[in-house]
Amino acid sequence: DPVIDQPAQPELVSAARSLPRLHSTRDEAPPHFHGEKILIVDDDLRNVFALSSMLEAYGLHTVFADNGVAGVRALERNEDITLVLMDVMMPELDGNATIAAIRNLSRYADLPIIAVTAKAMQEDRAKSLASGANDYVTKPVDTDLLLRLIHTYLSVHSDGADTDCAPSDADDAQAPAPR
DSSP states (O other): OOOOOOOOOHHHHHHHHHSOOSSOOOSSOOOOOOSOEEEEEOSOHHHHHHHHHHHHHTTOEEEEESSHHHHHHHHHHOTTEEEEEEESSOSSSOHHHHHHHHHTSGGGTTOOEEEEESOOSHHHHHHHHHHTOSEEEESSOOHHHHHHHHHHHHHHHHTTOOOOBOOOOTTTTOOOOBO
16 A cells, blocks of 8 residues: 655644544453463464564463474473464464364363464354364454453463353454353
8 A cells, every 4th residue: 555654734643543542442451461371373473473472561471383283292291371372374284173183182172272363254263163263363463352362261261160152253352251
């Protein structure tokens, strides 16, 4: 897209500041976490860096793997992982196959997994949920939405309750409610 480089008009700047923020999906402060460990499985290191930087700023600890096979190994090496953010399109073992493989390991049956992908079609979301993902967010990631989802799933998981929450509807940008 072309960029027009000209001085900003003060009345437009003032009007723009009074508009609601587009990426703020609620008025509450974002949640702050307490060192919970999140596994990021993504083959694009730029995505890993962006996600881990943001998550660590909110008090989460992150580890990453660059493909599905390495993701399963990372889970086995880090028993304190509390949630997984899974890219869908990866080499060796794609995200949906990796999610299914994780769900086949009984000790990870209740581990919250959020698919994070550029694939935004409804059937892509359905495939991820059918493979065992608890939820699904699209790239570019809405930070507020992702933080709310993580907070919801970690809260449900830490309460010892079933993590089978209703998946969020990205169009509504609402955190899921426990079933």
